[in-house]
Amino acid sequence: MMWMFDQFLAVLDPQAGLLLASFCLATLAVAVAPSGTRAAPRVSEFTLNNGLQVLVIPDHRAPVVTQMVWYKVGAADEPAGSSGIAHFLEHLMFKGTDLIPTGQFSKTIAKNGGEDNAFTNHDVTAYFQRVAKDRLPKVMEMEADRMANLRLSQDDVATERKVILEERRSRVDNDPGSILQEQMMAALYTKHPYGIPIIGWDHEIKALDREDALSFYRRFYAPNNAILVIAGDVEPDEVRKLAEDTFGKLAPSNSINGRSRPKEPAHYAPVNVTLEDERAGRTTVQRYYLAPSYASAEPGEAEALDLLMRVAATGSISKIYKQMVIEDRTAANAGGWYSDSGLDSGRLGFYAIAAENVSAGELEQGIAQVIEDLRQNEVTQEELDRARASYLAEFVYASDSQSRMARQYGWRLATGMTVADVEQWPDRLMRVTVDDIRAAARKYLVDKNSVTGYLLPTPDHTSSIGQTPVHAPTKGKS
Numbered sequence: 001m002m003w004m005f006d007q008f009l010a011v012l013d014p015q016a017g018l019l020l021a022s023f024c025l026a027t028l029a030v031a032v033a034p035s036g037t038r039a040a041p042r043v044s045e046f047t048l049n050n051g052l053q054v055l056v057i058p059d060h061r062a063p064v065v066t067q068m069v070w071y072k073v074g075a076a077d078e079p080a081g082s083s084g085i086a087h088f089l090e091h092l093m094f095k096g097t098d099l100i101p102t103g104q105f106s107k108t109i110a111k112n113g114g115e116d117n118a119f120t121n122h123d124v125t126a127y128f129q130r131v132a133k134d135r136l137p138k139v140m141e142m143e144a145d146r147m148a149n150l151r152l153s154q155d156d157v158a159t160e161r162k163v164i165l166e167e168r169r170s171r172v173d174n175d176p177g178s179i180l181q182e183q184m185m186a187a188l189y190t191k192h193p194y195g196i197p198i199i200g201w202d203h204e205i206k207a208l209d210r211e212d213a214l215s216f217y218r219r220f221y222a223p224n225n226a227i228l229v230i231a232g233d234v235e236p237d238e239v240r241k242l243a244e245d246t247f248g249k250l251a252p253s254n255s256i257n258g259r260s261r262p263k264e265p266a267h268y269a270p271v272n273v274t275l276e277d278e279r280a281g282r283t284t285v286q287r288y289y290l291a292p293s294y295a296s297a298e299p300g301e302a303e304a305l306d307l308l309m310r311v312a313a314t315g316s317i318s319k320i321y322k323q324m325v326i327e328d329r330t331a332a333n334a335g336g337w338y339s340d341s342g343l344d345s346g347r348l349g350f351y352a353i354a355a356e357n358v359s360a361g362e363l364e365q366g367i368a369q370v371i372e373d374l375r376q377n378e379v380t381q382e383e384l385d386r387a388r389a390s391y392l393a394e395f396v397y398a399s400d401s402q403s404r405m406a407r408q409y410g411w412r413l414a415t416g417m418t419v420a421d422v423e424q425w426p427d428r429l430m431r432v433t434v435d436d437i438r439a440a441a442r443k444y445l446v447d448k449n450s451v452t453g454y455l456l457p458t459p460d461h462t463s464s465i466g467q468t469p470v471h472a473p474t475k476g477k478s
Contacts, residue, residue: 043409043419044236048243050252051224055409055419056239057231059402065136065232066403068128069143070414072227073220075200076122076193076344077259084200085208085216087120088164092213093127094118095156097149100142102156112138122194123343124414130403133233137242144246147221150214157210165206168199176277176455177284184453187271188288192264192344222253227413231406261344264290273453280457282332283354285363287371290449291338293346295415302340303428304440305348309338310387311379311437312370313350317386319373320350324366330358331366343415348444360454374441378434392426 044056075086096102109116114131116139129139172178182197189195199205228247230239267290294302312319313336324331336350350371352363398404412422 043423045419046236046240048223048248050248050250051222051256052243052247052250053227053413054239054243055227055229055413056234056236057229057402057405057409058233058235059231059405060233063133063233064130064402065133065230065234066128066130066406067136067139067143068126068229068231068406068410069147070227070229070410071125071221072123072225072259072414074121074123074125075196075198076261077220078193078196078216081204082208082212082216083196083204084164084198085212086125087199088160088205088208089213089216090118090120090125090127091160091164092152092156093146093150095150095152095160097145097151099145099149102151102153105142105146108142109139114139120198121341122198123341124411126407126410126414128403128406136230136234137246140242140246144250147223147226147247148250150217150221152210152213154210157208157213161205161208164199165202168202168205172197172199173202174279176275176280179277180273180275180284180286180453180455183273183275184286184288184451187273187451188290188347189264190267191262193261194342194345219253219255222256223247223250224252225256227410229406229410231402259343264345267449270447270449271451273451274456275454276456276458278457280455283358283360283363283457284351284455285354285360285367286349286351286453286455287364287367288451288453289348289445291346291348291444293342293344293415294340294412294421295343295417296345300428300432300436301440301443302346303425303432304436305338305346305444306340307384307387307391307429307432308374308379308437308440309336309348310391311383312336312374314387320352320367320370323370324352324363325355328366330355330362334367341411341415360456364452364454371445375438375445377438379437381434384432384434384437388429388432391429395426 042058044058045054047053073086075083078085094103094105096104100108106116109129109131112131112135114129114135116127116129118125118127127143129143131139172182185197186195200208228243291305292298292301297305310318313321313334315321315335316325318335320334320336324334331352332355334350334352336348339347339349350367352367354360354363398408409419409422413419
């Protein structure tokens with residue numbers, strides 16, 4: 001997400017933060033009331049006879065509709081040795097069917113005044129269109145058609161494989177930061193397929209063929225493994241009729257029997273990854289920790305982690321930014337994130353980019369000190385109030401976007417959560433205390449579950465690693 005309110009909230013006193021939080025909750029309450037027609041419209045949910053789950057999010061402010069189809073399959077569901085096939089198939093889905101000539105899917109959407117795209121994650125693959133309301137029947141028909149009737153030639157596959165390989169070269173192989181991230185993920189997940197890159201390993205992409213794509217397609221692309229989200233100027237009854245007339249004609253698949261993934265074993269030692277690359281601009285240090293996601297966390301833990309990382313590492317008023325950039329001046333930039341959307345787990349991340357003449361060891365020590373402070377000392381009530389207020393305010397404004405709401409609901413439901421989980425999130429966030437945040441920090445900011453990555457622009461920086469401890473001070477360490 002994009003954090004929009006950090007600088008504004010930096011000038012708020014604790015009472016102002018509480019007032020804004022109260023205002024946000026009141027706004028949410030109005031938004032979901034029966035008479036509300038603006039932010040966070042009420043969601044209708046139903047399932048077709050073939051198993052397709054459908055969500056409708058009415059928003060009548062403009063005659064525009066967003067359609068999203070979410071398949072409950074991603075890169076973590078790929079057969080061993082076929083990394084990248086989920087992303088490869090996403091590209092191939094735009095080729096054609098018997099009704100839609102090769103390469104005409106997106107052109108047809110554009111001719112109808114719309115826009116479309118798709119994306120692949122470890123857990124989901126999603127396709128979406130944004131069109132005028134009167135074009136919804138057309139795009140629904142097209143999306144239903146390619147759910148069951150994809151046609152691929154050998155030339156289609158060969159051409160698109162070259163596209164994927166070039167995408168990997170440009171986005172990963174030519175970017176030292178991406179290479180480091182890929183290696184850190186492989187070290188963080190030693191058994192679970194989250195350690196395999198979504199785009200795939202280069203040598204395995206080169207071996208992907210037409211049968212790999214069609215086999216994956218036949219196994220996972222079916223109405224009983226998908227969620228249809230329609231947001232915009234529609235009503236549930238009209239969407240139901242359109243869905244039954246298009247997607248409802250498709251047969252369910254007998255091969256859909258849940259996801260089977262290896263579990264990540266217990267970790268017993270932290271891991272360090274060092275990459276020296278002349279293309280790197282400045283020395284950078286990152287640290288990842290294994291942590292639960294919203295889908296896998298115990299009640300209240302994900303919300304506590306969310307607020308922990310907002311206080312610790314989000315924006316110019318975060319603890320890590322103030323400590324390393326403003327006070328110590330060891331970093332040109334510093335921050336972090338909570339990757340919360342995974343089906344099986346998530347991760348916490350911290351990073352710092354070196355200021356002039358600062359070594360990787362000094363950066364690592366600064367990150368470790370901030371993390372140890374989070375473990376040993378409570379986040380203040382003022383910090384919690386400010387973080388929560390800004391988060392809730394952002395939620396209100398995000399609810400004003402039909403595409404963002406379609407994405408929010410679709411992603412959560414595709415990873416095993418419910419409409420109620422999404423709608424009750426603000427209430428759960430309000431129940432998080434400073435004690436909850438400290439407990440989450442102590443439980444998940446644990447060295448043995450971490451990977452620290454060093455990106456060094458020149459070889460002579462390697463000597464700086466080892467001059468300072470790589471891990472947090474031993475005092476109080478789990």
